[in-house]
Amino acid sequence: MTSASNRLAGERLDYLAGSLADSAPADPLELCDAWLQDAFARRESHGDITDPTAVVLSTVALDADGAPRPRSRTVLLKGLDEHGAVLYTNLESDKALELAATPRAALLLPWYPLQRQVRIEG
Template identity: 45%
Template sequence: MRNEYAEEKTLSWDDLAADWHTQFDRWFHDAVAAGLPEPNAMVVGTADADGRPSGRTVLLKGYDPAGFVFFTNYASRKGGDLAANPYASLVFPWFGMQRQVVVTGRVDRLDRAETEAYFASRPRGSQLGAWASTQSSVVADRSVLEERYRAVQRRFADVEPVPAPPHWGGLRVRPDAVEFWQGRPDRMHDRLRYRLAAPGEWVTERLAP
């Protein structure tokens, strides 16, 4: 089958939307239409109070002009990092299209109503798992996790809906820069970036590949 994304693509000023949110929406829908696996998967990079970095892949659960939203255990490693150093980077690695989007910005917690609304939409098994797992902590073996899960099943056997754990919730990355990277031959890639130069004032600029 012929893959249209095997052909050379470009990214020029004429291609670029007026704002980063519209441009991301275009590329995200391109990734979905292309059938890429998990187009909402993103690598979240954080750093602790000492500047030691860590990264992991999580799923984007929403985006709007205010930023990018995902959910996690606030007591996890990334949660601890963000409590100490509330800035993160996101990378959307759309390899099949020779594209990536790189975001940097401050991270804020969602209000509790937003977290509870999203938690209520999750499958019951995922809801129970959020209670059972002390994410990022050391456990002796798999049986410890399984017993915790069974205990949570018993605890909430007659509870509907399962409430959101107090240690679990949403995070919004509020961008100060969003870069759109389009692969091209000979490593002469296109890199166009929206950058927040002042409150409410965005500039666009081309970066060397």
């Protein structure tokens, strides 16, 4: 069988953008804001970040037998501050119902061309 899965083990990219600088702000929201600004600038200059506000939202759903299972999907971030993240969604969507039932989630803001990502949990 030949497929993309045959290539997985051999794929490797050297990440050369560097590590988190010692001069990074102590407040993680400041760093996230700076990186988000960088992502918007990168979109304008290179066009390789389609939507800097696209985030992966992971929630917890309960199976029919009550067992928890993670669910992830891409949504758009509309606000972020010390009170939390703002996501626009239908209040009757699976993600909204899952958050109402189990108010715990994780967000991942991936900016691959910048070799950066931010993870938020709560």
